[in-house]
Amino acid sequence: MSKIFKPLQINRLSIKNRFVRSATVDNLGENQVVTDAQLNFYRELARGEVGLIISSGLFPSLDGWAAPGQLGIHTDEMIPSLKKITDTVHANDGKIVAQLMHAGWFGNPGLCGLQTVGPSETVNPANNLKVRGLSSDEVEEKVDEFVKAGVRAVEAGFDGVQIHAAHGWLVSAFLSPVTNRRNDNWGGSASNRARFVIKITEGMRKAVGPDYPILIKMGIKEYHPEGKSTEEGINSAILFINAGMDAIEVSEGVEETPFNHIRPDRMDPYYVDECKKAREAISKPLILVGGMRNLSDIEKVVDEGIADAISMCRPFIMDQHIVKKFRQGSSKRSLCTSCNKCIPTMLERNLHCTFNSGLINF
Numbered sequence: 001m002s003k004i005f006k007p008l009q010i011n012r013l014s015i016k017n018r019f020v021r022s023a024t025v026d027n028l029g030e031n032q033v034v035t036d037a038q039l040n041f042y043r044e045l046a047r048g049e050v051g052l053i054i055s056s057g058l059f060p061s062l063d064g065w066a067a068p069g070q071l072g073i074h075t076d077e078m079i080p081s082l083k084k085i086t087d088t089v090h091a092n093d094g095k096i097v098a099q100l101m102h103a104g105w106f107g108n109p110g111l112c113g114l115q116t117v118g119p120s121e122t123v124n125p126a127n128n129l130k131v132r133g134l135s136s137d138e139v140e141e142k143v144d145e146f147v148k149a150g151v152r153a154v155e156a157g158f159d160g161v162q163i164h165a166a167h168g169w170l171v172s173a174f175l176s177p178v179t180n181r182r183n184d185n186w187g188g189s190a191s192n193r194a195r196f197v198i199k200i201t202e203g204m205r206k207a208v209g210p211d212y213p214i215l216i217k218m219g220i221k222e223y224h225p226e227g228k229s230t231e232e233g234i235n236s237a238i239l240f241i242n243a244g245m246d247a248i249e250v251s252e253g254v255e256e257t258p259f260n261h262i263r264p265d266r267m268d269p270y271y272v273d274e275c276k277k278a279r280e281a282i283s284k285p286l287i288l289v290g291g292m293r294n295l296s297d298i299e300k301v302v303d304e305g306i307a308d309a310i311s312m313c314r315p316f317i318m319d320q321h322i323v324k325k326f327r328q329g330s331s332k333r334s335l336c337t338s339c340n341k342c343i344p345t346m347l348e349r350n351l352h353c354t355f356n357s358g359l360i361n362f
């Protein structure tokens, strides 16, 4: 009997099965206010029996804002709007965690009027924007902004918080030797590069209490020739757990090819090797993302103990009820082909699956 429909505990949070909706920015907000389209999307995910929903990436400070329509968690004014999301999910028997996502070098000065920032001065190869290196006082401020955003997540009714430390965005840029070339306490050695996450975790743990779930999505491995090693990724994850982290979603770190983590045409789990290595060293819950499409793959990952849960993004853009269909036995695989044609729709603020837009309207 497979474990995929058995509950999982993450600190005080109990989730009803091993399916997680991985964070998915939808850009469907209007002037920093949640829209009906967003509430409908979250309601259908909850009705579709997803065990845990990770929210869209929410920016914890204005300079971390990436795209029009993206919601923030940077001021107390955001709380009522975010509360509508958590109320909708809870009313439909779901659980939801807030993802804190600072854009770093993917920041959008045209939107927020602030220069793009990172651990070190550089030029983002994806858009040629100049990135300003943060001073050490400003790094402390960023830590504080993450902690305050975590407190707002509690006030908005989220069941936990997830720090986005993957894919080259600000937090992962601190972890990587490719993007962090500082020579103060925040850079250089692996433990110095890990300090940013450790300070955020410790500060947040103190602010939200011992039993509130704090998760991280991180790149155990970097798909970049000068990136950190898998061993370093695992050692850093252990440091984060010692600092108070409750669960790790395994993704990739700084990428040589931007958006390599949303792999086109891959319909098989693509971070299994690094997750297996992480499993040997980490007993806290691991969640594995990337390429989960077939029920047989999902069962293998969970039942062989490679990870405790799996997460998916694109399959839920296509069909928010896929988990319910798996449980009822009416589906054995997601029909998502990883074609990535939904990405332009997200950028145009009309997120949908171009292959199957009529399945569930939100």
Ligand SMILES: Cc1cc2nc3c(=O)[nH]c(=O)nc-3n(C[C@H](O)[C@H](O)[C@H](O)COP(=O)(O)O)c2cc1C
Pocket (backbone or CB within 6 Å): 022, 023, 024, 025, 026, 056, 057, 099, 101, 164, 166, 217, 251, 261, 262, 263, 289, 290, 291, 292, 311, 312, 313, 314, 315, 342, 343, 346
């Ligand atoms: C439209 C879209 C939006 C995404 N937004 C986020 C985000 O806000 N935060 C994040 O950590 N990852 C984001 N991702 C990456 C996914 O969470 C996931 O890691 C990746 O798509 C691989 O999983 P999949 O094969 O199930 O799609 C996004 C991906 C897509 C396609």
Ligand code: SF4
Pocket (backbone or CB within 6 Å): 314, 315, 317, 318, 335, 336, 337, 338, 339, 340, 341, 342, 343, 352, 353, 354, 355, 356
């Ligand atoms: S457009 Fe549809 S089929 Fe293509 S990746 Fe997006 S959700 Fe999957």
